[in-house]
Amino acid sequence: MSDTNTPFRRFWTEFRENKVAVFALAVVVTMILLALFASVVSPQNPYDLANLSLMDSRRPPGFVGSGGYTHLLGTDPQGRDLLSAIFHGLRISIQIGLAAGFVSLTIGTALGITAAYLGGRIEALIMRLVDLQLSFPAILLALVMVALLGQGKAQLIGALVAAQYAYFARTAYGAAKAERGKDYIEAALATPLSGRLVVWRHLLPNCTPPLIVVATVQIANSISLEATLSFLGLGLPVTEPSLGMLISNGFPYMMSGRYWISVYPGVALIILIVAINVVGDQVRDQFNPRLRK
């Protein structure tokens, strides 16, 4: 075996075989790029109120507005170009999803691995708290947290983290508990190496595969949870609409034929979440040794 055969390269060779997953990954990457360069690719800055004209509000797709360009997906009740609003909304959704995902990953992993490594009372305390929290629906916890913390990006991320860290703690705990009993951990401790060194160098790296899988799924979940909160009016301020709020804004006009205000942001949200989940499923299949051929 040559040295170029790195784990990542082997992973990619196998990933490439699933054409659907490759397509989904391309979709995710495209949407992240669109979100990153939202201000470049959008015909309008939807957050600049000076750019908006109420004369252009609720216009159907293809309408040429006062800005002199075609609104490909129509406009919303504030007169925003929907395409621009979707790009910017994607940016907020992905930002919040990734931030909440990574913060929960960090907190949850730290708790789970601490519990598995130390054992005893600390293990019981942490894991029973996690179990207790997992018995409540995530949306309920997020609602309560938003109500307690108030509105704003940081508060929203805080609420999502509070609702989701427990999933990471469970996964990290399960993986670490299994690895903890293996000989290589015992061999490292028998050298002796300090507990800190053993956790960072041996335990944590060997727990990453299941955590990556859960992280992919949970980022998609944070995005949809954030959309739900925004739809319920508990998310971000109205001046910076995320995808959930765009859907919510258009909701009253659904029955009056102005479907596009809700439907297009909804489609964007669905494509994003489905694509992330397809990628996540493939990653999970590749990390699950029982499914290996």
Add this chain to the structure above:
Amino acid sequence: MSAFVQITDVTRVFGPKLSLGEKIAAKLGGNVETRSVRAVSGVTLSVRKGETLGLVGESGCGKSTLGRAIAGILPPTSGTVTIDGAPVMADGTKATTRVQTVFQDPFASLDPRMKVGHTVAEGPIAHGLTTRADARRYVADWFDRVGLDPAWVERHPHQFSGGQRQRIAIARALAMQPDVLICDEPVASLDVSIQAQIINLFLELTRDLALTSVFISHDLSVIQHVSDRVAVMYLGRIVELGPVGEVFGNPAHPYTKALFGSVPKLVLDADELVRFETIEGEVPSPLSPPTGCNFHPRCPCATTICQTGRPSMEPIHDYRSVACHHYKACLGKEEHD
């Protein structure tokens, strides 16, 4: 006889870990196992500087547990282990680098995500035996000594065969420059052809580095080949101890005799089916060991005293001892049959 490694009255008890629910169930008379297992029971043993002590016995007799207690991996429930007078463990954690271990399964004992060079280097770096800058050369030296290509330090464990991995595990243990090496069934999971290579490597290295070692195995021929002295264990106790030639040539304890007798041998001129001697009965459950001598339910020459009195290790002569009430009479009787 100078004891380099001194094991004094070591006992290790494994209690069942009961959850809260099980504790309540046990209180209410539910069918919950609350008895504990005495894996090692009052073992006193010494290893001399530079010798290899073979530890032999059936699976579950406590030889690995004793090995782990000597290696400082598992704190004994009671008793002490010292090397050159210094305790191996303090406050339940290992307090020395002078004893290192080679584990049974080289597929489990190496971190699958770490380059093998790093695995070998991290202990010596952490304990100041080499510097981070010099680690590469240091590890390459040890790779060379155990018969591995020093260029392989960049590889991961999955790129090696079982024998090569066990060489890496040996390099990891020896790179800590120990005085004492514990080998816990180091060849049991290897192919026979590889076993011989690893055993030769072990003999070569213990001689060159003047290592004191404890070699644990259930394989009698391996023990006979590598050991200077041998300790035979049965149900958590040492039953016989002596120089390997004497114990193998003239076993004193009825268990040792039976154990050696049950090894299948090649009989070239057999005209009919050869039946090998087996030990009567099953190994008793360590949850409820027999009273008196542990071996009496299976012993061909047990008498009433064996059911009540536990025999202690009695010296036969200077270097040899046995824990049996009747070792003279029993052996004599067997020989007259």
